[in-house]
Amino acid sequence: MATDRSKLAFWLLLAPCLIWLVTLIILPHVGMFLVSLREKVGVREYETSFANYAVFLNEPLYWNTFARTAYMSIAATILTLLIGFPISYYIAKLTRGRTKTTSFLMCLIPFWVSELVRTFGWMILLRETGVFSNFLQYLGLVNGPIEMLYNDAAIMTGLVYTSMLFMVVPLVTTLDSLDDSLIEAGYDLGASGFAILREIVIPHAMPGIVSGCIVVFMLSLGNYLTPILLGGKDSLWFTGLIYSQFITRFNWELGSAFGFLLLGLSSLIVFVGLKLTGQSLGKTMAQS
Amino acid sequence: MLTDVPDLQCRSISKSFDDFKAVKDVSFSVPQGTFFSILGPSGCGKTTLLRMIAGFQKPTSGDLLIKGKSVIDVPPNKRPVSMVFQHLALFPMMNIGANVGFGLRQRGVNRSDIEKQVTRVLERVGLAGVAERPISSLSGGQKQRVAIARCMVLEPDVLLLDEPLGALDLKLREHMKIELKQLQSEFNTTFVYITHDQSEALVMSEQIAVMNNGVFEQTGTAKELYYEPQTAFVAGFVGEANRFAATIKNRADSGLQMTTAQGQVLHGTDAVGGLAVGDMVNVFVRPEAVRLSRNAEGVSGLSNAGQGKVENVLFNGANSQLILRDQQSGAEMSVALPQTGEFRDLSRGDLIHFGWEHLQTRVYAATGDPHGH
Helix, strand or coil: CHHHHHHHHHHHHHHHHHHHHHHHHHHHHHHHHHHHCEEEEECCEEEECCHHHHHHHHCHHHHHHHHHHHHHHHHHHHHHHHHHHHHHHHHHHHCCHHHHHHHHHHHHHHHHCCHHHHHHHHHHHHCCCCHHHHHHHHHCCCCCCCCCCCCHHHHHHHHHHHHHHHHHHHHHHHHHCCCHHHHHHHHHCCCCHHHHHHHHHHHHHHHHHHHHHHHHHHHHHCCCHHHHHHHHHHCCCHHHHHHHHHHHCCCHHHHHHHHHHHHHHHHHHHHHHHHHHCCCHHHHHHHC | CCCCCCCEEEEEEEEEECCEEEEEEEEEEECCCCEEEEECCCCCCHHHHHHHHHCCCCCCEEEEEECCEECCCCCHHHCCEEEEECCECCCCCCEHHHHHHHHHHHHCCCHHHHHHHHHHHHHHCCCCCCCCCEHHHCCHHHHHHHHHHHHHCCCCCEEEEECCCCCCCHHHHHHHHHHHHHHHHHHCCEEEEEECCHHHHHHHCCEEEEEECCEEEEEECHHHHHHCCCCHHHHHHCCCCEEEEEEEEEEECCEEEEEECCCCEEEEEECCCCCCCCCEEEEEECHHHCEEECCHHHHCCCCEEEEEEEEEEECECECCEEEEEECCCCCEEEEECCCCCCCCCCCCCCEEEEEECHHHEEEEECCCCCCCC
16 A cells, blocks of 8 residues: 555656656657658658658758767867866865855856847957957057957857856866865875876766766757857858758758757767766766 | 984974964974874864974964974975875775875886885785775775875875874774774884874873863873873863862972862872962862772771762773762762772762872862863
């Protein structure tokens, strides 16, 4: 009787999660996969084939955009890690009490406004008539207005900025759990600051680094707003292609195929990343 | 290779945090191969002192010499001292061999030499063949030995130990006390050990410094501290003691005569000298110095004697105690219960005669609250 009760409670508590997963994730994906396998042969006539995937393989623009999205996202992830790690270390290890809360909050505050507004903020700073351009002209460093929007650097800035919090939170959590006496012990045994970082701090923070990187990579790969707004029409972001297939071209079949390719790509890169760092997904996610 | 230069010398070291003085003008020196303990209650400044020796904190003033050379400006990773941390601070991300070899790797010793030295030091601490195992596979006592091996492989001039036995359970702690002492004599390295546990300090050390409120109250051997404490704090902190507040009524060559506020007359010895009639004093008597007797004649020869009612029997095997209430003055006293079996049947409410020698009654001038706890 008691076991029946606890079983019922288990399923009831699991129900919201299951409903969410099935109706919003699994069902749409199954539907999308079926759509992606349909080839339009005439008006309202479809055949099952891999033709949509063949279109992707035969068109270099799609290919290149796909690869570019991947390496730009990887670059954004690495950059976020390089900038986020010192920030997290500072918050977790070098500040106490109030300062700690304040600096953590300062990382969070930008997320109180919507991503759209934040991206427009960057546009105001970077555009031809924007703050940076005017400031450089005022200083006399440049002669005319300069355009800093609509290039890869602008996209990169936006991506790193958008995902910083998702790197800092898991890193602060893992670094917080690193006992200060381990660092002191390393120092006491003759290690230099760099050796301590390499042999003690980074191995300890590895689960946090990996989970932060996975989240940031996924966010960057699936980001639509930032690349389009900051990169302009040349941004060539894969999500942009998917959007245009679905909305502009009404080609749901190809759009679905693209969607599945992106899913495959992100899964593959995360898998390779985990293998390279010797971490497992379960271990990483349980820690943070 | 005996030299006159002590391994560690502190010259009037002080450390202040804002307006709080944690360590006040402490000087001491530790000869080569000594097991030196710093004993004090928590918050007495002993950890701060140890961290200054290790280099994690910089003294506000004073000098620190290791083998005769000032190390005050040497950062901790360059100092010839190693430290065993309170919770050992073994690196969980490395196996045992990598932990022990960590310091050697930092020195750039080549791989095969590291392996040889790690094997040798692990053998010396009785843990041969565990180098490949993870830290988590060790028991508390074994972790302790790995932590010591990790320091000793670097052959430091001084090994600092920050209450490393605190986290162990009682049985293991007793065992590790003996083992630490053996390791120390085997390595013949100077150990500086800090603890708040007097039995750890008394059992292991050649020299003990008792620290309180940032100063060394007394430095000496375990016996000296126990039998001839120089200050009221040491008398109260090292070993057990009954304490009375009294006023000196008479001073003779044979000793002092005092009266407590309840009118109890006590005879004692001036511990440090310089006490005069009329002084307020603190009187210390160890529970084990008090003799018990079933009749008055048994204690009649003693300079302090009385009859007490058993208030309580605190049975703790060999360390059992009686709490007596003096029938005359109403003062409470704890008395060690002799383990000869003679007083085994004593129970609450029984009357018993007790007494002790004036030579075992140490008297100190009362200055505020000398206990600090």
